[in-house]
Amino acid sequence: MTSDPGRSCTLLWFREDLRLADNPALTAAARSGRPVTALYVFDPDLSGARALGAASRWWLAQSLRSLADDCAAIGLPFAVRAGPTEKTVRKAVAEAGAGLVVWNRRYVAAERDTDADIKSGLRDEGVDVESFNARLLYEPWEIEAKSGGPLKVYSPFWRACRAKGEPAEPLPKPSKAKIAAGPKLKGIAIDDLELEPTKPDWAGGLREAWPPGEAGAGKTFSAFLKHGLKGYATDRDRPDRPATSRMSPYLRFGEIGPRQLWHAAKQAADGGDASAKDVDKFHAELGWREFSYHLLHNNPDLAARNFNARFDEFPWRKPDPAHLRAWRKGLTGYPIVDAGMRQLWSTGWMHNRVRMICASFLIKDLLVDWRVGEDWFWDTLVDADPANNAASWQWVAGSGADAAPYFRVFNPTLQGEKFDPEGAYVKNFVPELKDVPLKWLHRPWEAPEEALRAAGVTLGKDYPKPIVDHHAARDRALAAFDRIKA
Known part of the structure; x- marks a missing residue:
């Protein structure tokens, strides 16, 4: 059915694409020849979808405020509403007199189903609907094995992606002159969504660590291009160095797009500011x-x-409440694990190498089901992503795709000594150990009493003794893996 000529407005529905640059739906709206109005719908009760965790809710609030300011700067009317997604969107379409609705695609099954229902219903009413890819370099259904069907191993998947050619160039941000302002929909204040903590307000560390929003994404990525991309291939595993892009929360909420990251990194290599090896590795991380x-x-x-x-x-073992609490609070007695879990709690983020170490400790040293850890990360990470979080936890558990060898058990002591060799990361997040000699920093339980005394540390009082013996826990984990080998 064609569009009703009485409907003269384009409705832009923001979702996980909270930016103006490289936003295909926004570009389509600006080019539609109609006045444009924008909407964001918060629906915490979408059937089948997972509610945002606490840290993600905090981030979303900041991102929406930033987006509202950015929309105002280009003269784009923007409203926030809360309620059932389909009902809220269709009501906004009717109020705006929209003859065209545009959005960028989502990939969680419940969200896809909802989008399909909305698209079908609106088209039946004579409203045109168009959707676009703003979230990924390649659509998931575009990549197949040579024999057909999905791929289950990363390397052939990434080769298939690269065979598609370079990702499209990012789209520019529409200027104010390109946007014809449509009707201003009535919305609610972002504060009314009650996304942020109040009593207690635990988000102080997040405010210090992050500037959410599209401008914050650009500033953070520019710093990475200048200081972190060179040497990225090797330094990205070092939590004691500023060698990671920190783009994950911005990608999660769509404040920057993967095409923008891809081409900016490529330009850095072309300009001689980074090696091809470093850029290839960065691109491969986008590939993961x-x-x-x-x-x-x-x-x-x-x-x-x-x-x-x-x-x-x-x-799996039934979680010991004391052990689980120690893991969550960074009190396991293994410094690199504790540093990671405290970084997570204070900043809403954790270095990727340390995520693997902390996940391995919960799963393999404590034999706790990976879903318990995945759920904790979902609640506490500002970048809690429905695809990355689950896939990565399953990879560490050995239950996921391409998890070879699935029985790998990280030694937290050796991992700390290898990737935090000067102890700077541990000393930053576990300050009670800052005066322990480096020789013993990652294994304080082996330190002589006089060395601990001189550092002002009494194990079991100032810093915990290990809650499990890693070597015994490793043997227990390997025995558990033996049970499923057949």
């Missing part, structure tokens, strides 16, 4: 994100069900 979305698209319950069904028989 693509792979995670490919997995999620083909396995909608990735956060709830083992990708590898053999793990349905894995003998």
Whole structure:
């Protein structure tokens, strides 16, 4: 059915694309020849979808405020509403007199289903609907094995992606002159969404660590291009160095797009500011994100069900409440684990190498089901992503795609000594150990009493003794893996 000529407005529906640059739906709206009005719908009760965690809710509030300011700067009317998604969107379409609705695609199954229902219903009413890809370099269904069907191993997946050619160039941000302002929809204040903590207000560390919003994304990425991309291929595993892009929360909420990151990094290499090796590695990390979305698209319950069904028989232990609490609070007695968990709690983010170490400790040293850890990260990470979080936890558990060798058990002591060799990361987040000699910093339980005394540390009082013996826990984990080998 064609568009009703009485409907003269274009409605731009923002979702996980909270930016103006490289936003295909916004570009389409600006080019539609109609006045444009924009909407964001907050629906915490969308059937089948997972509610945002606490840290993500805090980030969303800041991002929406930033987006509102950015829309105002180009003369784009923007409203925030809360309620059931389909009902709220269709009501806004009717109020605005929209003959065209545009949005960028989402990939969680419940969200895809909702979008399909809305698209079908609006088209039946004579409203044109167009959707676009702003979130990924390649659509999940575009990448297939040579024999057909989804891919389950990263390397051939990424080769198939690269065979598609370079990702499209990012789109420019429409100027004020390009936007014809449509009707201003009535909305609610962002404060009324009650996304932020109040009593207690635990978000002080997040405010210090992050500038959410599109401008914050650009500033953070520019700093990475200047100071972190050169040497990225090797330094990205060092939590004691500013060698990671910190783009994950901005990608999560769409304040920057992967095409922008891809081409900016490529330009840095072309200009001689980074090596091809460094840029290839950075691109490959974007590729892992693509792979995670490919997995999620083909396995909608990735956060709830083992990708590898053999793990349905894995003998998980019932979590010891004291051990689980120690892991969450960074009081396990293993400094690199504790530094990571405290970084997470204070900043809403954790270095990727340390995420693997902390996840391995929970899963393999404590034999706790990976879903318990995935759920904690979902609540506490500002970049809690439905694809990355689940795929990465399953990878560490061994139950996921491409998790070879699935029985790998990280030694937290050796990992700390290898990737935090000067102890700067541990000393920053576990300050009670800052005066322990480096020789013992990652294994304080082995330090002589006089060395601990001189550092002002009494194990079990100032810093905990290890809650488990890693070597015994490793043997226990390997025995558990033996049970599912067949």
